[in-house]
Amino acid sequence: MLCTINHGTQFLSFGSPLISYKIFRMCEKDSYMDLENLTIAQASEGLKNKNFSATELVCAFLEQIKKRDKEIHAFLSVSADLAMSQAKMTDEKIAAGQELGELEGIPGAIKDVILIKGVRCTAGSKILENFIAPYDASVIKKLKNAGAVFLGKTNMDEFAMGSSTENSAYGPTRNPRDLERVPGGSSGGSAAAVAADECIFSLGSDTGGSIRQPASFCGVVGLKPTYGAVSRYGLMAMASSLDQIGPFAKTVEDCKTVFDVIKGHDLKDSTSAISAQDVEWKLDIKDLKIGLPKEYFAKGIDGEVERLVRQAIKKLADAGAQVQEISLPHSEYALACYYIIMPSEVSANLARYDGIKYGASATTNDQLLATNLLDVYLQTRGYFFGGEPRRRIMLGTYTLSAGYYEAYYLKAQKVRTKILEDFKKAFEKVDVILTPVSPTPPFKFGEKVDDPIKMYLSDIYTVPVNLAGIPALSMPCGNIGPPAGEAGNLPVGLQIMGKHFSEDLIFKVAKIYEELMDG
């Protein structure tokens, strides 16, 4: 399958040349299977009890990646050397009886928009094809301190722009649940890697739904934290007032474990919350007030998706939770509001990719002829940016330009206030708000990629959360289609929203639902 970028470059979309398989030299056993199914708690237990070593655990995942990633393409680069050296350190700590970190020896994958020092970081774009990160993101520092192991960087829509990972300049990622369908986006690689047992946890970023929607499409758990709960230092910025880094995992417990490690105030991020209250929610299900916004269950939602989401809510109601209908009256304006604010901020944040200090440049590219400074900018950006970044940069440049700023950006900021107020009012009546994550189940490749607005509508239930800066979790709530194991069996996600800094409550509700589902 060939993909065409707007300027006519063609490349093979699968079998990325960036992945290097050094596994056969480092891992000695014939098979490390079964370790790749473990949760964080199980893997930690196994390491402590010396059932297997950290090195063997990494080998299990490297083997799984080797087995599955040629067809899934969740990874843009596999950092086998780094992972093995980290695992070795863990094994030494265990042998010496030293204190272990919360994620000691646990292998994870990182979205290629978060910097790991010394590792290539592309943001899914050709403009950063050979960029080597000169420093660690704060979340990476925290994960390293906790002993986590990094298997590699995952695929994504270019500069986090997209809802399907089809906009990656390195070819799309396939949904492990159905290879003909998208994994969602923009953190498609991170979601797929967890779903395909290629890692125990992963990190993604969410600006308008880019963690929650892929989590829903791939059948895993994903959290977008409260804006400011997790440091953005070392996250390549897309929309600075909306971006947040968050974890993907197979279980609610695992998701919480990773969140607890990466959260916290950071001096290096001036928007990082100072008093991130660790509010512990003493919760009895009978005291839980759930709100269902009527605007989210109106037209446009797939019948089967709605059925499963309502079924999930009914399970919670049957267990004693109080469910009531609420209204978020400005919901219908959220998408338009987002598609002004986000491109505006994007146009500012992507101005730095100019071929001067780092990244691809017209000056060192033989196909381009830059005779003056303006040419360097025009040609570097014109040649190396993909279609969606160009579209959003153009849109954002326009909405911020003289004569249009008030009509668009300022207006959108005022509508944003109204949306925020809707949520504040709602949370006076209810503890959490439950909604679908996506109006449709995972769609097929090519279905939406030619119609930007059709693609944007995928985000209709997720963007209001980013505008308000509240936390929200996506977790599996069932499958539609034929029985499990057959082609066409597709996961559906349930979204749990809470007020600012209520992640603890969200996790508790999610855990209760997870147990009800398994029971």
Place this chain on the structure above:
Amino acid sequence: MFDVDHIAKLARLGLSDKEKEKFAKELAAILEFVEKLKEVDTKNVEPTAQVTGLENISRLDEARKDNEQSLKQILENAPEMKDGHIKVKAVFE
């Protein structure tokens, strides 16, 4: 009216004529979609730039003496160097 040439120049994006045509259409459609916001009454509503409520978060403007290795790693990403400086085309003609 969406002046594609002007916007592309402001955005420092070199676009082909065919692309400019395509964008003119696509962006017109998107802008039509966001016109919806006109329906919202925002009289006397304060704009929200960010949701944290934080103000004036600053640090001391101190130069940090970083080690040579860090500097080297940063400059390794530079497209063109000369005498330890990043080389660029003339700013003034």
